[in-house]
Amino acid sequence: MTVTICADHAEASARASAIVADALRAEPALVLGLPTGRTPVALYASLVAADLDWAKVRTFNLDEFAGLPPRAPGSFRAFMDEHMFSLVNLPPAQVGFLQGDAADEAGECARYEQAIDEAGGLDLLVLGLGANGHIGFNEPGPGLRAGTHAIALHASTRAANADRFGGDPARVPARALTLGMRQVLRARRILMVATGPAKAAAVTALTQGPLTTMCPASWLQVHSDVTLLVDRTAAALLHDAKSD
Numbered sequence: 594m595t596v597t598i599c600a601d602h603a604e605a606s607a608r609a610s611a612i613v614a615d616a617l618r619a620e621p622a623l624v625l626g627l628p629t630g631r632t633p634v635a636l637y638a639s640l641v642a643a644d645l646d647w648a649k650v651r652t653f654n655l656d657e658f659a660g661l662p663p664r665a666p667g668s669f670r671a672f673m674d675e676h677m678f679s680l681v682n683l684p685p686a687q688v689g690f691l692q693g694d695a696a697d698e699a700g701e702c703a704r705y706e707q708a709i710d711e712a713g714g715l716d717l718l719v720l721g722l723g724a725n726g727h728i729g730f731n732e733p734g735p736g737l738r739a740g741t742h743a744i745a746l747h748a749s750t751r752a753a754n755a756d757r758f759g760g761d762p763a764r765v766p767a768r769a770l771t772l773g774m775r776q777v778l779r780a781r782r783i784l785m786v787a788t789g790p791a792k793a794a795a796v797t798a799l800t801q802g803p804l805t806t807m808c809p810a811s812w813l814q815v816h817s818d819v820t821l822l823v824d825r826t827a828a829a830l831l832h833d834a835k836s837d
């Protein structure tokens with residue numbers, strides 16, 4: 594894992610944007626995995642401002658809240674439309690998304706898994722990091738799931754996502770659909786951005802702790818091509834941290 598300590602969130606976002614832009618220029622038909630959250634907002638703004646051709650790109654987002662119709666306020670699909678999809682020339686048919694309100698959740702998860710497999714897997718997966726070490730919505734617990742699945746969200750995760758629901762954690766859906774560890778670890782390249790003091794413990798656990806299902810992101814240590822961009826505050830608890 595390559596860990597780069599940036600001066601601040603803006604630098605981490607600019608570096609992340611440059612990595613995604615380079616990958617897209619090198620492979621116009623890139624299969625790109627994408628996160629939501631506050632962290633990638635600046636990255637998406639930078640990609641939108643860049644001179645990039647999205648005509649052949651395929652995207653698959655990591656996760657979606659269960660029970661929400663596509664584009665409902667608060668949904669991750671609405672977030673992506675607002676911050677990126679409506680602002681670049683990415684054909685809507687090339688956007689992959691879990692449908693949160695699918696009547697058959699297991700069938701929807703199987704459909705999504707198969708769609709990514711048929712695209713050849715993810716070339717580049719951009720990840721955020723939950724303060725409790727989650728990736729996508731793979732929450733800490735006694736076990737992790739390999740396939741795309743539905744999961745109950747931890748109270749802390751609902752609280753962390755409350756800003757999309759009027760600030761009220763009780764209005765955040767209690768469950769979500771998410772990619773599992775198989776598609777995450779199968780991605781040919783992984784780029785994670787984690788900034789802010791709330792991520793410091795998780796950054797230390799994922800880079801310097803043991804592999805454990807209690808920190809899903811720790812499993813990134815077994816992947817051969819992970820770039821982790823952090824700012825100084827997220828790196829504050831790293832042992833022997835050096836600025837790049």
Ligand code: GLP
Pocket residue numbers: 628629630631632633655656720721722723724728729730750754
């Ligand atoms: C949510 C998403 C994750 C994201 C995390 C961190 O839980 N499911 O994919 O990485 O939030 O969000 P933020 O960037 O707002 O801290």
